[in-house]
Amino acid sequence: MKASNKAKHRTDMISAALRSAILERVLMPGMKLPEDSLGERFGVSRTLIRQSLERLAAEGLIELRRNKGAMVAKPSLEEARDLFELRTQIEDLVISRVIKNMTPDIITELEAHLAKEVEAEHAAEPKSIRLATEFHILLAKLAGSPVLLRYVEEIGYRCGLTLSLYARPHSTDCGIAEHRQIIEALAKGDADTARDLMRHHLNAVADRALFTSDEGGPLLYLDALEPYAKKVRDGGA
Amino acid sequence: MKASNKAKHRTDMISAALRSAILERVLMPGMKLPEDSLGERFGVSRTLIRQSLERLAAEGLIELRRNKGAMVAKPSLEEARDLFELRTQIEDLVISRVIKNMTPDIITELEAHLAKEVEAEHAAEPKSIRLATEFHILLAKLAGSPVLLRYVEEIGYRCGLTLSLYARPHSTDCGIAEHRQIIEALAKGDADTARDLMRHHLNAVADRALFTSDEGGPLLYLDALEPYAKKVRDGGA
DNA sequence: GTATAATTGATTGCATACAATTTCGCCACC
DNA sequence: GGTGGCGAAATTGTATGCAATCAATTATAC
Numbered sequence: 130m131k132a133s134n135k136a137k138h139r140t141d142m143i144s145a146a147l148r149s150a151i152l153e154r155v156l157m158p159g160m161k162l163p164e165d166s167l168g169e170r171f172g173v174s175r176t177l178i179r180q181s182l183e184r185l186a187a188e189g190l191i192e193l194r195r196n197k198g199a200m201v202a203k204p205s206l207e208e209a210r211d212l213f214e215l216r217t218q219i220e221d222l223v224i225s226r227v228i229k230n231m232t233p234d235i236i237t238e239l240e241a242h243l244a245k246e247v248e249a250e251h252a253a254e255p256k257s258i259r260l261a262t263e264f265h266i267l268l269a270k271l272a273g274s275p276v277l278l279r280y281v282e283e284i285g286y287r288c289g290l291t292l293s294l295y296a297r298p299h300s301t302d303c304g305i306a307e308h309r310q311i312i313e314a315l316a317k318g319d320a321d322t323a324r325d326l327m328r329h330h331l332n333a334v335a336d337r338a339l340f341t342s343d344e345g346g347p348l349l350y351l352d353a354l355e356p357y358a359k360k361v362r363d364g365g366a
Numbered sequence: 367m368k369a370s371n372k373a374k375h376r377t378d379m380i381s382a383a384l385r386s387a388i389l390e391r392v393l394m395p396g397m398k399l400p401e402d403s404l405g406e407r408f409g410v411s412r413t414l415i416r417q418s419l420e421r422l423a424a425e426g427l428i429e430l431r432r433n434k435g436a437m438v439a440k441p442s443l444e445e446a447r448d449l450f451e452l453r454t455q456i457e458d459l460v461i462s463r464v465i466k467n468m469t470p471d472i473i474t475e476l477e478a479h480l481a482k483e484v485e486a487e488h489a490a491e492p493k494s495i496r497l498a499t500e501f502h503i504l505l506a507k508l509a510g511s512p513v514l515l516r517y518v519e520e521i522g523y524r525c526g527l528t529l530s531l532y533a534r535p536h537s538t539d540c541g542i543a544e545h546r547q548i549i550e551a552l553a554k555g556d557a558d559t560a561r562d563l564m565r566h567h568l569n570a571v572a573d574r575a576l577f578t579s580d581e582g583g584p585l586l587y588l589d590a591l592e593p594y595a596k597k598v599r600d601g602g603a
Numbered sequence: 604g605t606a607t608a609a610t611t612g613a614t615t616g617c618a619t620a621c622a623a624t625t626t627c628g629c630c631a632c633c
Numbered sequence: 634g635g636t637g638g639c640g641a642a643a644t645t646g647t648a649t650g651c652a653a654t655c656a657a658t659t660a661t662a663c
Contacts, residue, residue, distance in 0.1 A: 140646095163614065174648045175615090183417055187424030189516070196615060196654050211513035218455035276448035279426070280517075377616095400644065411618045412645090433624050433645060 153255035209291035390492035446528035
């Protein structure tokens with residue numbers, strides 16, 4: 130990897146690593162993210178960390194408070210609900226677009242991803258969550274719209290963060306069957322059904338999740354970030 | 367204004383100034399934004415400029431290319447269309463929420479804003495565009511959802527940017543009557559009509575606008591940025 | 604013992620410096 | 634006139650340094 134590509138990737142890689150860590154619940158809502166510690170962990174100066182944190186703040190995954198540093202965001206219950214509601218609106222568009230652009234390859238890719246989800250069904254919950262989120266991101270990619278992809282991705286991660294805060298244990302377990310049903314409707318070119326199923330799926334995830342608000346405190350266990358940071362330091366993806 | 371508040375505002379103020387300058391077509395698509403020049407103009411070091419640019423890049427208003435600096439984004443025609451389509455989905459939610467939260471003050475505020483739009487009808491186009499965009503942002507504020515507000519604002523500015531690139535002159539002129547109709551439907555509590563009108567309004571703006579692609583080149587006239595930068599340097603809003 | 608003030612260490616905000624990269628201007632050659 | 638090469642200037646990427654602020658600990662007063 131050329132030096133220029135490596136350097137280009139570093140801030141992006143740090144941001145991506147932190148996004149994944151948040152989605153997979155290594156970094157929990159309210160957790161503080163000290164610049165120095167992150168810099169040491171990732172092997173860069175505070176400059177790149179600050180850049181990365183600015184990006185994540187813009188995406189709503191963290192909060193920056195003047196003189197108080199960065200913290201993983203703690204969305205309110207209302208915000209959580211609004212995110213899911215907004216997400217259903219956007220996924221409507223995604224479904225319509227995917228069906229419009231339908232090719233056999235699309236179904237193949239979705240089924241391959243579903244197989245990964247099935248395989249991970251009894252793995253640790255963070256992996257299931259990541260794959261479930263990635264299903265939606267893949268779908269948005271297949272929609273062929275960079276605009277839709279950007280918002281599906283951002284809101285997908287933000288919804289994942291709300292689930293960290295408000296989900297009951299294993300409350301995301303039934304998603305695989307719902308993903309399968311969506312794929313089947315897509316394969317039939319049945320846009321209405323696919324949209325209904327997607328809407329139902331997202332509402333179900335939200336309904337199953339947002340019943341309790343068992344909030345975590347401002348904890349700081351950056352050691353768990355090591356696998357993510359190591360990949361960045363090593364220049365990997 | 368205390369020093370801490372001033373410093374807190376500076377990056378935010380720079381970002382806001384640049385957003386406004388983009389919306390009001392002082393900064394056009396493709397225009398380069400050199401850090402040093404912006405820093406001099408705003409009276410800060412490159413540090414704050416880079417922070418601000420990172421934020422605007424996350425919002426899709428500018429593009430950052432490694433080793434090539436920042437440039438006002440040039441959305442493709444497809445991206446423009448997708449942004450408007452996405453916007454209709456989100457505004458549906460906004461309308462529903464506003465009606466759900468309806469108070470007489472809401473209509474009063476909207477009508478006051480409409481009066482400003484009427485007053486500016488024959489002013490310079492940038493002002494009309496700003497007020498038209500702010501109508502939607504006000505509506506989203508009145509929806510009472512920080513989540514919806516964030517996305518309405520971001521996508522509103524991005525749509526404004528696409529209009530800079532693709533709008534025919536005065537093609538946004540008929541918006542006032544449409545805004546008025548929306549307000550009337552809201553006042554009646556007629557959610558379906560209000561949503562239809564909003565959808566029609568946004569589709570009309572997009573249809574009127576996206577017929578030509580008269581693209582501008584990579585120009586650099588930072589002098590026009592002076593009023594925006596001066597306000598930031600002086601610590602104003 | 605409790606509350607408050609002072610001190611100390613940690614962290615953040617942001618300018619500056621330096622290396623790397625890109626851009627521009629000039630010159631030579633075809 | 635057009636193209637390519639070279640060097641200088643401009644710009645970007647990013648670390649470092651220093652002042653300001655905050656958080657935690659210690660000292661003091663009641």
